[in-house]
Structure formats: structure tokens, C-alpha cells
Amino acid sequence: MCPPSVSAPRLRARGRAWTCVLASVAVLAPARPLAAEPGLRPLGLDVLQDGVYQGTIHALGPDGLELSVEGTDSIRPPLHGVQVMELDVEVEGFLLLTWAVRTPGVEYTPFGPPWRHLTLAQGRSTVRLDFRIAKGWATSSEPQIGLTGSGRLVVRAARWLPIESDVARLLAAYDRANFWAPESIGHTTINFITPAIWSESRGVWLSDVVAALAAAVFVVVLAATRLREGRPRPALAMALAALLASSLWGAYLLVRFLPAFDLRPTPGREERIRENYSLAPDLGAMAALARQKLGPAERVGIVARQRDWFASQTLCFNLAPRPCVIVRQGEEVHRGISGVGSLRDDELDAIVFFRGEWTPPGFQRIAGIGPIRWLGRRRP
Amino acid sequence: MSFLVAAALVALAGLAVLRILRLGSGHPAADLPLAWLVGSGWVAAVVPVARFAAGLPLGRPSLLVVLLAPPAAWAALGWRARRAAAAERAGAQAGATSGAGREGAPGEGARWLPRPLWVFIPIAAYVVIVLAMTLLHGANTPTQTDDGERVRAFAPMLAFEDGWPPEARAILSIAGPLSTFVPVVGWVLSGTLDHFHVNYAILADLVALVALTVALASSRGAPERGWASAFGLLTLPLFVFHATSTYSDAVLAMRVGAAILFTVEYARRGDRADARLALLLLGIAAMVKREGELVAAAPAAVLVLWLVKEARDGRPFPWRSLALLVAPLMLCATGKIAAAGLLGAFPMLAFMAEQAGEVVTGTAPVQVTHEVATLFFDRALFRLGDQGMLYWIAAATIAVRARAIVRGRELWPLLAVGALFGEVLVSSVFLVPEFTLNHGTVHRALLVVSVPLALWTASTIADAVRAEAHAPSTAPAKGAPGGEGAEDATRPARRRARRRRRP
Numbered sequence: 025m026c027p028p029s030v031s032a033p034r035l036r037a038r039g040r041a042w043t044c045v046l047a048s049v050a051v052l053a054p055a056r057p058l059a060a061e062p063g064l065r066p067l068g069l070d071v072l073q074d075g076v077y078q079g080t081i082h083a084l085g086p087d088g089l090e091l092s093v094e095g096t097d098s099i100r101p102p103l104h105g106v107q108v109m110e111l112d113v114e115v116e117g118f119l120l121l122t123w124a125v126r127t128p129g130v131e132y133t134p135f136g137p138p139w140r141h142l143t144l145a146q147g148r149s150t151v152r153l154d155f156r157i158a159k160g161w162a163t164s165s166e167p168q169i170g171l172t173g174s175g176r177l178v179v180r181a182a183r184w185l186p187i188e189s190d191v192a193r194l195l196a197a198y199d200r201a202n203f204w205a206p207e208s209i210g211h212t213t214i215n216f217i218t219p220a221i222w223s224e225s226r227g228v229w230l231s232d233v234v235a236a237l238a239a240a241v242f243v244v245v246l247a248a249t250r251l252r253e254g255r256p257r258p259a260l261a262m263a264l265a266a267l268l269a270s271s272l273w274g275a276y277l278l279v280r281f282l283p284a285f286d287l288r289p290t291p292g293r294e295e296r297i298r299e300n301y302s303l304a305p306d307l308g309a310m311a312a313l314a315r316q317k318l319g320p321a322e323r324v325g326i327v328a329r330q331r332d333w334f335a336s337q338t339l340c341f342n343l344a345p346r347p348c349v350i351v352r353q354g355e356e357v358h359r360g361i362s363g364v365g366s367l368r369d370d371e372l373d374a375i376v377f378f379r380g381e382w383t384p385p386g387f388q389r390i391a392g393i394g395p396i397r398w399l400g401r402r403r404p
Numbered sequence: 405m406s407f408l409v410a411a412a413l414v415a416l417a418g419l420a421v422l423r424i425l426r427l428g429s430g431h432p433a434a435d436l437p438l439a440w441l442v443g444s445g446w447v448a449a450v451v452p453v454a455r456f457a458a459g460l461p462l463g464r465p466s467l468l469v470v471l472l473a474p475p476a477a478w479a480a481l482g483w484r485a486r487r488a489a490a491a492e493r494a495g496a497q498a499g500a501t502s503g504a505g506r507e508g509a510p511g512e513g514a515r516w517l518p519r520p521l522w523v524f525i526p527i528a529a530y531v532v533i534v535l536a537m538t539l540l541h542g543a544n545t546p547t548q549t550d551d552g553e554r555v556r557a558f559a560p561m562l563a564f565e566d567g568w569p570p571e572a573r574a575i576l577s578i579a580g581p582l583s584t585f586v587p588v589v590g591w592v593l594s595g596t597l598d599h600f601h602v603n604y605a606i607l608a609d610l611v612a613l614v615a616l617t618v619a620l621a622s623s624r625g626a627p628e629r630g631w632a633s634a635f636g637l638l639t640l641p642l643f644v645f646h647a648t649s650t651y652s653d654a655v656l657a658m659r660v661g662a663a664i665l666f667t668v669e670y671a672r673r674g675d676r677a678d679a680r681l682a683l684l685l686l687g688i689a690a691m692v693k694r695e696g697e698l699v700a701a702a703p704a705a706v707l708v709l710w711l712v713k714e715a716r717d718g719r720p721f722p723w724r725s726l727a728l729l730v731a732p733l734m735l736c737a738t739g740k741i742a743a744a745g746l747l748g749a750f751p752m753l754a755f756m757a758e759q760a761g762e763v764v765t766g767t768a769p770v771q772v773t774h775e776v777a778t779l780f781f782d783r784a785l786f787r788l789g790d791q792g793m794l795y796w797i798a799a800a801t802i803a804v805r806a807r808a809i810v811r812g813r814e815l816w817p818l819l820a821v822g823a824l825f826g827e828v829l830v831s832s833v834f835l836v837p838e839f840t841l842n843h844g845t846v847h848r849a850l851l852v853v854s855v856p857l858a859l860w861t862a863s864t865i866a867d868a869v870r871a872e873a874h875a876p877s878t879a880p881a882k883g884a885p886g887g888e889g890a891e892d893a894t895r896p897a898r899r900r901a902r903r904r905r906r907p
Contacts, residue, residue, distance in 0.1 A: 207645075209645075211548070212843075213645060214548075214550075214645075214646070214649055214651055214848070215843055215844055215845065215847060215848060216642065216788065216790055216843045216847045217641050217642055217645060217788075217789065217790055219787075219788045219789060220788070220789030229787045229789075230789065231786055231787050231789060231793060231796065232787070234793055234796075235793070235796050238793075238796070238797075238800075242800075257872050258804050258805075258872075259804070259805070259865065259868035259869045259871065259872040260869055260872060260873075261804075262800060262801060262804045262805075262865055262868070263865050263866070263868070263869045265797075265800070266797045266800070266801070266861075266865055267523075269793040269796065269797055270635060270636060270639045270792070270793060270797065271526075271530075272793075273639050273641075273789075273792045273793045274530055274534070274635070274638070274639040274792075277534070277639060277641050277644065277792070278533070278534070280641070281537065281641070281644065281645070282537065285537050285538075285540070285541035285648070286540070286541050286544040286545060287537055287540045287541060287544075288540075288544070289540065289544075290544050293598055293599065293600055296544055296545075296546055296600065297546050297599070300544050300545055300546055301546055301548075303548065308546065333549070334548075334549055337549040337555050338547075338548070338549045341547060341549060341555050341557070341558060341561075341599075342546070342599065344561045344564075344597060344599070345561065345564060345565055345597050361555050361558050362555065362558065362571060362575055363571045364558075364562060364569060364571045364572050364575065365567075365569065365571075
């Protein structure tokens with residue numbers, strides 16, 4: 025209801041404004057997520073089992089397909105052209121799931137942008153893996169599911185959406201999925217976000233579509249003011265066109281960032297370190313454990329894989345202000361982050377072993393989150 | 405909690421510095437965020453000098469001296485001014501004026517509700533929502549390390565340890581004094597290292613810039629311009645993401661953006677206090693990252709040129725204003741040279757000189773200028789979406805308002821932004837094209853252009869609409885914002901009329 029003091033022209037102006045808003049919504053509506061997506065079909069767990077990496081400890085039992093993960097494991101179901109896969113899972117531990125596709129002729133970079141990943145919640149949950157938004161998806165693609173961390177995963181049921189014969193519908197679903205995909209925050213997001221594309225299949229940029237709409241608004245307002253007021257109002261036309269363009273982009277920013285951002289208020293800093301390393305939940309858990317167990321003046325060495333710069337630096341960083349170095353095999357004097365500070369082997373009070381390739385002698389495990397992620401103190 | 409105490413002390417120091425320098429926005433609502441921006445600059449300028457040139461260890465006593473010196477000086481000056489005023493009153497002379505007041509602030513009525521409200525309520529809601537989600541995500545997210553070599557949030561930890569081996573001094577030069585010393589304030593005062601203070605310091609910059617943008621325009625009677633600018637700022641996706649990280653690219657962009665905000669105000673009102681604040685903020689921006697000095701130099705040069713031109717037109721050259729730019733730069737340079745030596749203090753200058761040498765001698769490893777330029781102009785600016793729709797809107801605004809811009813004072817802030825753009829262009833296309841080809845730095849390098857450009861564009865559009873609404877027409881626009889603020893309107897109609905008179 026409008027207050028009685030509102031004048032008729034102002035009401036008309038409001039009406040026009042709402043028309044603009046509704047028109048904007050109408051523009052975005054065709055790309056509505058999951059619109060008209062057919063139901064998923066059940067997928068036998070034996071099919072998943074066939075794709076489990078050979079070295080992974082796994083078993084198919086009455087509860088489902090159980091996998092014991094330490095480090096990095098993968099499932100490569102012998103399927104082609106999977107659009108979507110839904111898994112009912114039960115999780116214990118700290119596990120990161122990465123989904124990607126292997127497509128003939130396309131470089132396979134599962135951890136490259138856009139890195140599609142999610143931290144699996146403890147307990148039972150359902151995860152939806154949209155393979156269409158993985159890099160290089162095509163009808164010939166093979167789905168790949170990577171598991172990183174330390175823990176136990178039970179897949180209780182699986183469903184999938186195979187490709188359909190109607191190419192137009194398939195492409196429309198592919199475009200919708202990519203348009204509405206949340207931002208995939210990874211190591212490279214600091215350099216660039218995932219490109220905003222209106223139609224992935226046709227290669228149409230979202231910016232081109234928005235710019236065309238804004239240009240149309242500019243021309244219409246210019247003509248309308250010329251007709252109604254006897255003079256064109258280019259500044260007003262520019263303002264409305266800019267407002268439309270910015271609003272659509274702002275709405276798209278919310279679509280992309282709201283699901284990707286961690287918006288749960290978490291007051292405790294230890295809890296934030298433990299739970300919010302979304303790129304490596306096992307690393308966050310290990311950092312929090314080390315912070316809890318180690319004294320403020322203990323001198324720490326990080327033993328991680330040689331090429332794993334992320335784990336070694338992040339652990340050392342989170343242990344500050346404790347003196348911390350990155351321990352390398354064959355070196356007697358070890359350096360800290362960016363080469364700042366050094367400690368000799370015999371000066372280390374404790375080590376954080378995180379999937380290292382070797383174990384320095386003289387340390388005994390005092391706590392851990394699995395066999396290859398543990399905290400050790402020097403033996404007395 | 406310790407960060408809130410630290411932020412309050414930093415802001416108090418900043419407010420005192422502003423009052424001592426007789427600077428300010430003219431309204432407390434805008435002075436408060438400005439106080440944070442200036443106070444953090446004070447910490448960044450003075451602490452390295454005290455630590456490395458004077459050899460004072462960074463501890464609670466020395467930090468408290470740095471933080472409380474400006475308020476103490478302000479209080480002393482205020483006491484002296486009050487005593488002088490009392491003496492004058494005793495002599496039955498005219499009323500005394502406060503020595504801490506701001507110079508030359510022309511009276512403009514504050515207006516806090518933008519009009520039409522139904523347009524600006526969704527805009528304000530968007531600003532609040534994006535700000536809230538950025539604050540939450542930014543405060544929640546632990547530092548993600550950078551690459552195999554560097555950890556950005558590491559520099560404050562080195563400052564907290566206060567050991568400073570040569571490698572740590574090199575990191576100070578790379579991170580810049582502002583990113584190194586501001587997050588440390590809370591740690592030193594509380595004696596506890598909380599990693600998230602680095603996040604909070606960046607988020608405080610964001611809140612300060614958005615609050616300053618809205619409050620400054622509103623306090624000067626044009627809330628529409630403030631909200632439009634904040635809206636424009638928060639539709640830049642990569643900027644929003646960067647504000648949630650512990651990288652300093654967004655910080656540099658925000659600091660330069662705040663300076664451009666006052667440059668735009670100077671263009672609108674011609675009040676020298678705004679030019680002084682712009683120069684001071686650029687001096688502070690030079691203390692962020694190793695490229696801060698180069699980035700701040702470009703708009704500062706334009707602003708100084710502008711003042712020189714005004715001096716030639718008969719307005720006295722404000723030498724004191726220049727001191728506001730030079731003083732933080734000198735302090736910063738003194739601290740960095742004392743810490744890392746002359747060669748190590750300015751790593752970006754050496755890097756750029758080396759790259760330029762390679763380009764000139766033709767020995768640069770990547771020589772694909774055409775491909776890189778296409779990537780820069782087509783993809784990075786307009787297509788990929790890291791900068792939202794900003795460059796489309798800015799290009800259209802410049803095209804539509806070209807005549808008014810060229811003939812008016814809005815040209816100078818645009819030239820300042822253009823100088824920033826030129827720097828990024830030269831760097832991305834010629835000096836380090838490999839980082840444009842692999843998308844390594846080009847998009848975040850553009851943030852120092854995008855943030856000021858968003859503020860300029862929104863301001864120009866808002867002013868133009870206002871001017872147009874006030875321009876004489878055959879049928880007056882109904883429901884247009886009326887009355888006040890005609891002085892800040894751009895002048896297309898007036899100029900057209902002047903042209904008609906010319907023959």
C-alpha cells in the first residue's frame with residue numbers, strides 16, 4: 025500500500041523503476057539454476073568401486089563403499105559424459121574432495137583454475153558434484169573424484185545424471201551450470217576470478233550482454249526524455265544505464281561470492297584456523313593441533329614434502345611467534361619462511377610432520393591426526 | 405578486543421595529527437574514518453624511523469609514545485590556544501578562534517538521506533550486504549600463503565619479533581612500512597600475536613574508505629554521490645575478494661582511492677584543505693608495498709601540476725601542502741634506508757629500471773606486445789569480469805561527458821587516475837608482459853586504477869545528473885532533487901549557453 029501523500033507522477037516513476045527491476049530479473053531468469061533438470065538416476069556403488077585408485081584401502085559392505093584416505097586418493101568411475109553426480113556420504117576426519125574431468129585433447133589440471141573442491145562435513149551429508157563446471161567438460165569426459173586429507177569416507181548411495189540426447193537442452197543446461205557456479209576459491213583467485221561468461225557453449229561474455237542492455241537503456245532514456253521533456257538528458261540516461269550495469273554485475277557478484285564465502289561467525293581464532301582452511305582442511309587441523317600442544321618458546325621444524333610449499337609455509341606461519349624452520353633432508357641448518365631465521369638439527373625441540381618424505385631421527389610422536397600427520401617432540 | 409583498542413588509539417593519533425595540521429573533512433562523521441587512514445600512516449611513518457634510525461626497540465613504551473605523542477601535542481596546542489583566547493577576551497578584543505580548527509571550510513549543509521530514496525535504499529542495502537559479507541569472510545579466513553617464496557602477512561610477525569636479520573629487512577622493503585607495522589600495534593600492546601589482526605587491519609581500511617566515501621559526500625550535501633561511489637566500489641569483484649585476503653594490493657588501492665576522493669572534492673569545491681588531504685593520503689599510500697612509491701607518484705605529480713597551473717593563474721602555490729606529501733615520503737625513506745640500506749630500500753625502482761633496460765636493449769624475454777596489449781585492453785579491462793563493468797561505464801561516462809570534463813575541473817582528477825592507468829599499462833604491457841600473459845599480476849595491478857576510477861566515475865555521474873536536473877528546460881522534471889548543492893553540479897547547460905553567446 026502506498027501512503028496517500030505519494031503523488032501520482034511519483035507512483036508512476038516507482039512503477040517504471042519496478043518495471044526495470046523486474047526486467048532485470050527477467051534477463052537473469054533464463055539462466056536459473058537447475059531449471060528443468062531431469063531427475064538423477066541411481067548409480068551402483070560397484071561402479072564407483074571399480075574406479076577406486078588401486079592403492080586406496082577400500083571395501084564395499086552393507087553400509088556402502090568405505091574408503092580410508094591418507095594423503096591423496098581418487099575415484100575414477102568408468103563412465104563418460106556424467107553431468108552431475110550426487111553422493112550420500114558419511115565422513116570421519118578431515119577430507120577435501122576435488123572433482124574434475126579427464127577429456128581427450130584437454131590438459132588435465134584438477135587443481136588449476138577453476139579448482140572445484142569442497143570440504144566434506146563431518147557426519148552424514150549429501151554432496152552434489154556438477155562435472156559440467158569442471159575445466160574442459162565434454163560429452164566424452166571421464167569424471168574424476170580426488171580425496172585429500174586424513175579420514176574415513178563411506179559412500180552410502182550414489183546418483184548420476186548422464187548426458188541426454190537433446191543437444192539443445194544439454195547445451196542450455198551446460199550454460200546454466202557454468203553461469204550459476206559459485207566462485208571457486210583457490211590458490212590463483214588472488215590473481216583473477218573465474219571469468220564471467222553468459223554462454224559457455226557459444227562463448228558469449230556476460231559483460232557484452234550487460235553492456236548491450238545498458239546501451240539499450242541509455243538510448244531509450246535519451247529518447248524518452250527528449251520526447252517528454254523537450255530535451256535529451258544524457259546524464260540521466262548514463263546514470264540509469266550505469267545503474268543497470270552495476271546492479272546486474274553486483275547481483276552476479278552476490279551469486280558467485282555468497283556461496284563461496286565463509287559467512288559463519290566464528291569468534292575463536294583457534295577455531296578459525298582449525299576449520300577455515302577451505303583449501304586444505306587437514307592442514308588447518310594440524311596447525312591448530314600444533315598451536316595447542318606446543319609451548320610458546322619451543323623451536324619447531326616443519327617436515328613436509330619437498331614441493332609442498334603451501335603446507336610448510338602455512339604451518340610455520342601459524343606457529344609464529346615460535347621460532348620455526350622448514351626442515352629439508354640432507355641439510356644441517358634449516359631456514360624459516362623466506363629464508364628468515366635458521367635452526368640447526370640439534371636446536372629443534374619439536375617437529376610437525378605433514379606428509380613428509382622422510383622422518384628426522386630423534387623425535388617421538390605426541391599427537392596427530394593420522395599416521396602421516398603428526399607432532400613430535402625430541403626424545404629425552 | 406586488542407585490535408579494537410589498537411584501532412581506537414591509532415584513530416586518536418590520526419585525529420590529533422589532522423587537528424595539529426589543521427586538516428579535516430569538515431564533519432566528524434567523515435573525520436573518524438579519515439583519522440584511521442591518517443593515524444595508520446602516522447604509525448607507518450614514525451615507527452620505522454624510531455626503530456631503525458634512532459635504534460629504539462619496538463616495545464609497548466616506545467609504541468605508546470608514538471601513539472600518544474600526537475594527542476599530547478594536540479592537547480598542549482589546544483591549551484595554549486585556549487589561554488591565548490582567554491588573554492584576548494581579557495583584553496576585551498574579538499572572540500578567539502580555536503587553533504585546532506580546519507582552515508577554509510566553506511559552509512555546506514549536511515544531508516544524510518539520498519534522494520530519491522526508493523532508488524538509494526536498494527543501493528545502500530547492497531553496500532551494507534557486500535560490506536558485511538566481506539567483513540565476515542575476511543575475518544574468518546586464515547592467511548593463505550603466497551607462493552614458494554613469500555608470505556604476505558609475514559612482515560608484521562617479523563616486526564613483532566623485532567629481531568631484524570638482513571632477510572627480514574628485505575621483507576620490510578617489499579611489504580612496506582604500513583602493511584608491516586600497523587597490524588603489530590595490537591600485538592605489542594597486548595603482548596599476544598593474533599594472526600587475524602592482519603585481516604582486521606585490511607578490513608578496517610575497507611570500512612574506513614566506504615564510510616569516508618559516504619560520510620564525506622553526505623556531509624557536503626550530496627549523499628547520492630557518496631552512496632553511488634560506495635556502490636561502484638563494491639561491485640568490483642576482485643577488489644571485494646582482495647579485501648578478504650591478507651594481500652596488500654587492495655590496501656594500496658584503497659589508500660590511493662581515498663586520495664583521489666579528496667582530489668575529486670578539490671575539483672568540485674576548490675578548497676585547498678581537500679588538496680592538502682589528497683597529498684597527505686598519497687604520501688601515506690607510498691608506504692604500502694614496494695610499488696607504493698611509484699603508484700602514489702603518478703597522481704601526486706598530476707595534483708602538483710594542477711597546483712602549479714593554479715599558481716600561474718594567480719592563486720598562491722601551497723608550499724605547506726607539498727610538505728604534507730613530502731614529509732611521509734621522507735620519513736618512510738629514512739626508515740627504510742636505515743633498515744635495508746639505500747640499495748635495498750627501494751626494490752621496485754631497481755626492478756623497474758632493470759625491466760626497462762631489457763625493453764630498451766631488446767633483451768626482454770617476452771616480446772609479444774600485440775598479444776599482451778589485446779589481453780590487457782580487451783580481456784582484463786572489459787571482458788573477464790575481475791573489474792566488473794567499471795571500464796565500460798567509465799569509458800561511456802568519459803564519452804558522454806567529454807566536453808564538460810575537458811572544460812571543467814573534473815579533468816584533473818581524471819588525469820590523476822589516467823596517470824595511474826598509464827603506469828599500470830606500461831608495467832603490464834611493456835615491462836612485465838609475462839605476468840599479463842599468465843594473468844599473474846595484471847588484474848590485481850589494475851586495482852590501484854579501478855578503485856579511484858570507480859570513485860571518480862560515480863561522482864561524475866551523480867554530479868552530472870544533479871546539474872542536469874537543475875538546468876533550465878522546456879518542461880521541468882517532476883520529483884527531481886531540488887534546491888541545494890547547485891555549486892557542485894557540473895555545467896553542461898551553462899557552457900552551452902556561454903557558447904551561444906560567443907558569436
